[in-house]
Amino acid sequence: MIRILSSPRRRLSAGLAAAAFFLGLVSALQAGTEEKPFLDANDAAMARMMTGMAAKPTGDVDRDFVAMMVPHHQGAIDMAQAELRYGTNEQLRRIAQEIIVEQQQEIAAMQLAIGAPLPPSQSSPDQSTPHQH
Template sequence: MMSVAMDRMMAGMMVKPSGDVDRDFVAMMLPHHQGAIDMAVAELRYGHNEQLKRIAQEIIIDQQQEIAAMKLAIGQPLPPSTPAPTQGGDHHSPMEH
């Protein structure tokens, strides 16, 4: 579980430098942050320690916010919002009903 997330993160960070330090920073940090999210999701799904599960939830929120901030800082569009991995149930907004 964790090794798959780590392998994906490491592969994603192997980007060819563009010469633009800001864009290169974001290009390498995005897979790093996504790797943290993937590992936190694995902890939520398979972990047993409640304290670590709470930390994992915080990591997911923090890393998603940082990904959004970095994308906005270099002018990349944000993807449409999706429910957090711990949320379930109806995925429609109240306005759609």
């Protein structure tokens, strides 16, 4: 048997649902505001990576591979740096540090493999405590 809520109960339920929705929306907006610098940095890294990966083919498969992979690896470095700047999970921050080192090494190895000059040295990102939210 289906029981229909009385009118006052229905209004109360609708009001509570609306309040819960509003509070959830406010909470989501606040979280989005706190996360915005990270998301902006990540979006910029992705845009740079995608632009760089759109290299025009040269007819040399090896050079074309490196031309596309270097921006891909740099994108991973840039995203890892955003984690170091804004993330708070120590395990993820350590992984991000490892990603930076490993991806820099792979970029250098690919450049050496095709006889290209090594990329300029870059300083490591700040390893200090991330921004507090």
